[in-house]
Amino acid sequence: MDLSTVTPSLTSLAPIPAVAPGTWRLARVPLILAVPLLVVSPPLAIGCLLAAAITLWFHRDPRRSPPPSGVVAPADGRVSAVRREGDRVRIAVFMNVTDVHVNRAPDAGTVEAVEHTPGKHLPAFSKESERNERVQIDCGAYEVTLIAGAVARRIHPYVESGDELDRGDRIGHISFGSRADVLLPSSYDLDDVRVREGQRVHAGETVVASA
Known part of the structure; x- marks a missing residue:
């Protein structure tokens, strides 16, 4: 045989x-x-x-296929907020327990700083979550903030100052949590946002803003 x-x-x-x-x-x-x-x-x-x-x-980490242009979602989940902050626009994505929790770079750029801020572990969908533990990844033109939630206890950034990123690159994950924000470049306005609150997005693939 x-x-x-x-x-x-x-x-x-x-x-x-x-x-x-x-x-x-x-x-x-x-x-x-x-x-x-x-x-x-x-x-x-x-x-x-x-x-x-x-x-x-x-903690699964599936492959993703980033689009050739646009700012992509930093996380899987639902868009929980789209708002203006001064002359910038912030898009927040809330991850529930069934979502992939590996986070990805919204666009190409160079990491200028990675800053960890201790804080509380309140529900990430509430206004009080602004006081939660977080890691802010400053890429100059844009910023990504990984925010812990009520269950999340550990934020694991993969990048450090000086790292070069491409759109969709892995930048970290949150163990058992919870929210990821992208602060768009100052050249973007609310009219450039391509998602709405409540919409499901996928990290590294869904375009959330394009000029």
Whole structure:
């Protein structure tokens, strides 16, 4: 029998889904605990395996195909705010627990500063979330702010000052949270915004503004 007709090649097997950095470390504990628990308590072992699976799923990092132009969404989720702040426009995206939590660069640019601000962990969709823990990534022409929420406890930026970014590059993720804002370049006005509040967007792909 020709085994090649019944045995799939390695290249034909489905690839292991990509996950955010550090995810396997989080999933390792319940996976290790599941081994002895299979003998002692199968239901607890199943619970550990389920916890590991949920951790991996929550931190999934699918491929994205950025468009050739425009400012793209920094996060998956729903647009929670479109507002003017002085001479700039801010677009906020709220991520719920089912959304991908890897964040992406809205446009090409050079990281000028990455600043972490400690704060509270209030619901990210409320006005009080302005006092929440955050990481601001200043790219000169635009800024991205990653904001923790009621469940989120860790913001993980991937970039540092001096890094060159292309549109759609990964810039960080928020473990179990919550909101990402983009402060558009000063040349953009509300008329340049291409999304509305409540609209679903995808990080690195959905154009939120174009001049």
